[in-house]
Each structure stands twice: as structure tokens, then as C-alpha cells.
Amino acid sequence: MSEQAHHDEHEHHIVSPKVYVVIFLALLALTSLTVGASFIEMGIFNPIVALGIAVIKAVLVVLFFMHVKYSTKLTKLTVGAGVFTFFILIGMTLADYFTRAWGRW
Amino acid sequence: MSDSPVLTQDALEAAHHEHPPYQRHHFETMDQQNDATNFAMWLFLLTEIMFFGGLFTAYLILRNWYYPAFVAASHQLNVYWGSLNTLVLISSSFTMAMGVWCAETRRKSGLVLCLTLTFLLGLVFLGIKTIEYSEKIEKHHVPGFHYSLQSFLDPASDPAAAQYGDKPLALDMARKTELYFFLYFAMTGMHALHMIIGIAILGFMIFRARAGAYTTGHVTFVENFGLYWHFVDIIWIFLFPLLYLISRHQ
Numbered sequence: 001m002s003e004q005a006h007h008d009e010h011e012h013h014i015v016s017p018k019v020y021v022v023i024f025l026a027l028l029a030l031t032s033l034t035v036g037a038s039f040i041e042m043g044i045f046n047p048i049v050a051l052g053i054a055v056i057k058a059v060l061v062v063l064f065f066m067h068v069k070y071s072t073k074l075t076k077l078t079v080g081a082g083v084f085t086f087f088i089l090i091g092m093t094l095a096d097y098f099t100r101a102w103g104r105w
Numbered sequence: 106m107s108d109s110p111v112l113t114q115d116a117l118e119a120a121h122h123e124h125p126p127y128q129r130h131h132f133e134t135m136d137q138q139n140d141a142t143n144f145a146m147w148l149f150l151l152t153e154i155m156f157f158g159g160l161f162t163a164y165l166i167l168r169n170w171y172y173p174a175f176v177a178a179s180h181q182l183n184v185y186w187g188s189l190n191t192l193v194l195i196s197s198s199f200t201m202a203m204g205v206w207c208a209e210t211r212r213k214s215g216l217v218l219c220l221t222l223t224f225l226l227g228l229v230f231l232g233i234k235t236i237e238y239s240e241k242i243e244k245h246h247v248p249g250f251h252y253s254l255q256s257f258l259d260p261a262s263d264p265a266a267a268q269y270g271d272k273p274l275a276l277d278m279a280r281k282t283e284l285y286f287f288l289y290f291a292m293t294g295m296h297a298l299h300m301i302i303g304i305a306i307l308g309f310m311i312f313r314a315r316a317g318a319y320t321t322g323h324v325t326f327v328e329n330f331g332l333y334w335h336f337v338d339i340i341w342i343f344l345f346p347l348l349y350l351i352s353r354h355q
Contacts, residue, residue, distance in 0.1 A: 012139070014209045015202075024199040031195065035188045038350035046354055050346035058339045065202045065335045067328075075143055082151035086158050090165075097166045 013070040023064045030057050127323035139325065146329040150336050157340050160295065164288050164347060167281075173274055174281035177257050179352040180269045181246060182289075183237065187349035190233045191341065197226035198338040205331045208314075208324040216314050216327070223334065224307040227300055234297055241286065248287040254279045269353070292344055299337045306330060 034053040042049060063069040068079055125135065132138035168175040204219030244263075245253035257279040260266035274282075310330065313319065319327045 012209070014206065017203060017206055020199060020202045020206065024195070024202075027195045027198075028192065031188065031191050034346055034350060035184065038184065038346075038353050041354045043354075047346075047351040050350045051343075054343050054346050057342045061198065061335050061339050061342070065198055065338075066332055071143065072140055074140060075147055078144060078147045078151070082147070082154055085151075086154055089155070090158060090162050093162050094165065098169070 013067070015064065015067060015070060019064055023060050026060055027057055030060075125322070127321075127325075142325050142329060146332050150332060153336060157292075157295070160288065160292050161343065161347070164292065167284055167288065171278065171281035171284060174257070174278050175285045176352040177260070177266065177271050177274055177279075178246075178282035178285035178289075179348060180271060181241070181244070181256060181265050182349050183240070183265075184349050184353070186233055186237050187345055190230055191345050193226050193230045193233065194338050194341050197223045197230070198335050200226065201331050201334045205324065205327055208319045208327040211320040211322070213314065213317055213320045216320060217311060220307055220311045220314055224304060224311060227304040227307065231297060231300055231304070234293065241290075246286050247290065248283045252283050252286075254282070257282050289348060292348070296337065296340050296344060299340070303330075303334055303337060306333075 030053050034050055037049050037053070038046065040046075062079065068075060124130075124132075128135050128138055132141065200219050200222040204216055204223060207213075207215035207219055241247055244256065245251050246256070254276070256263040256266050257271075257274045258276065260271035260273055273279075307330075310319070310327065314327075
């Protein structure tokens with residue numbers, strides 16, 4: 001049992017507070033960046049930049065705050081499969097809605 | 106485990122391997138149990154992604170269809186409250202992450218402090234949301250409840266719209282602003298509901314953590330709650346730019 005317990009502690013990766021602080025600061029910086037960018041006129045690029053920054057922030061949260069970077073392959077596969085399925089659902093829905101009126105004008 | 110259909114008492118005793126009290130009997134090892142609970146939590150979060158994903162998709166399509174109405178309506182939101190709330194929520198995610206670390210390294214008072222900070226920051230978020238909601242209620246921007254089109258038919262009369270130099274919308278387009286606010290309340294409301302549930306669970310966890318529940322080496326509950334809380338943070342990370350930021354210049 002003691003061998004097992006030792007094995008468990010070895011397996012369970014503890015993310016250090018240093019990593020959390022760095023990610024926290026990065027998230028704060030990206031938040032200021034996205035708010036600052038919204039005050040600049042960039043036309044079509046305003047939403048693209050805003051969503052791009054949001055995706056980077058979400059990836060940072062998932063990888064480090066949610067420990068996916070240090071997780072098992074099963075967890076990584078689950079997250080990846082979920083995001084993939086989500087994009088298929090959104091992609092097909094948008095493909096439908098945005099092409100309904102094609103050729104009718 | 107055994108080919109024999111009848112297990113003797115001895116065989117049962119032998120099958121009942123030694124394990125820590127928090128390991129469920131049907132798991133071979135703590136690793137297996139941790140992997141299973143982590144997997145289950147992520148499956149739950151995936152259903153949540155699909156749930157919020159539907160709302161995001163509806164927002165995307167309707168914004169594309171009724172673009173002028175969505176731009177004018179989003180000018181009613183206050184970027185400063187939105188940014189402040191983003192900071193509050195990111196900070197609460199950080200304190201939650203630190204809470205998980207405290208539980209893992211068996212720091213009881215640190216864990217209680219982190220959970221309490223997360224709890225308080227969650228309440229601050231909801232407080233700011235209440236201020237924002239009450240502004241919408243005062244201006245009759247709640248869909249279905251004496252909804253007022255005045256800010257969109259006559260933007261000069263509304264300082265929030267006037268500061269963006271909004272042009273008056275035609276009546277049929279102005280009516281579509283109600284759709285924007287419907288999605289605004291549906292999305293932020295659902296997000297706020299998740300926050301309320303999270304805060305309630307946090308209250309329970311603070312109570313349990315003070316009794317030393319999560320600092321004995323069994324951190325699954327804190328860890329999985331952390332996943333939930335960070336997930337709620339991620340939803341806001343996307344809500345904030347989509348609702349508040351992307352239409353400021355159109």
C-alpha cells in the first residue's frame with residue numbers, strides 16, 4: 001500500500017503557484033490588450049482580434065488553471081474531442097444558415 | 106476477479122485490498138479513481154460547452170442577420186463595468202487555482218483563505234452584474250417587459266447611444282434590438298446562474314475545508330470544483346468580447 005501511495009503522489013502533478021501567477025498576469029495583460037484594442041478602429045479586424053485574444057486566454061486557462069497540460073492522455077483526448085465536435089456542430093449550423101438564401105437574389 | 110462463482114470468505118477478504126478510506130471500493134487504485142472522476146467532470150463540462158455553444162451560435166447568426174440592431178443595442182452596455190467584471194472573474198479563477206494548490210500541499214488555512222476570496226470575488230461579480238441589470242431595467246431594455254425602443258429610434262435622447270454617434274434605426278430594425286437583449290439576458294443570466302451555483306458550493310466547501318476535509322490528501326472535490334469554476338470563467342472570457350467589445354466601432 002505504501003508503494004501504491006508513493007506511486008500516486010508521483011503520478012499526481014502539482015502545478016506550482018509560480019505557474020499560476022504567470023498565467024494570472026498573462027490573463028490580466030491580455031484583458032487590457034483586448035479592451036485597448038476595442039478602442040482602436042480596425043474595421044473587420046475588431047471582432048477577429050477580440051476573439052483571437054479570447055481564444056488565447058481560454059487556452060491558457062484550460063492548459064494551466066485546469067491542468068490539462070499535465071493531465072492524462074484520456075483527459076487531453078476528451079477535451080480535444082469535445083472542442084472538435086463543438087466546431088463541427090457550429091460549423092454545420094453556420095454553413096446551413098449562411099447559405100440558405102444563395103441563388104435566390 | 107475470480108473464475109469461481111462462489112467466493113469463500115477468505116477469497117472475499119483477499120479481494121478486499123488495502124486502500125485509503127477515500128478510495129471507492131470498486132476502483133483498483135487511487136490513480137484509476139482520479140482518472141475516472143477527472144474524465145467524468147470533463148464529460149460534464151463538454152455538455153456545458155454544447156449548451157452555451159448553442160447560445161453563442163444563435164448570437165452569431167442573429168448578429169449577422171440584424172447587424173445594425175445588434176451594434177446599436179451593444180452600445181448600451183458599459184465597457185468599464187464589463188472590463189471590471191472580467192478582472193474580478195479572472196482574479197477569482199486565480200484564487201481558485203491557488204486553492205487547489207493549497208489542498209494538494211495540505212495547507213488548511215491557505216485553502217480556507219483561497220476559497221473565501223473566490224467566494225467573495227464571485228459575489229462582487231454578481232453585484233456588478235446587478236448594477237448592469239438594473240440599468241437595463243430602468244431603461245426598459247428587458248425584452249418582453251414594456252420594452253422601449255426609444256434609445257434606438259431616437260439615439261440623441263440617450264447619452265449611452267449618443268456617445269457612439271448612433272444613427273436612428275428604422276422601426277423594423279430597431280425592434281430587433283429586443284433580440285439582442287434577449288440573448289444578452291439569456292447568456293449572462295445563464296452564466297450568472299452558474300456563478301450562483303458555484304458560490305453556493307463554495308460556501309459549503311469553506312465550511313468543510315475549515316473542518317479539514319480537503320487537506321488529508323484527497324483533493325478530488327476541490328480539483329473538480331476548480332474545473333467547474335474555471336469553465337465558468339472561460340464562458341465569460343468569450344461573452345465579454347462578443348457582447349461588449351466587438352461592436353464599439355461599427
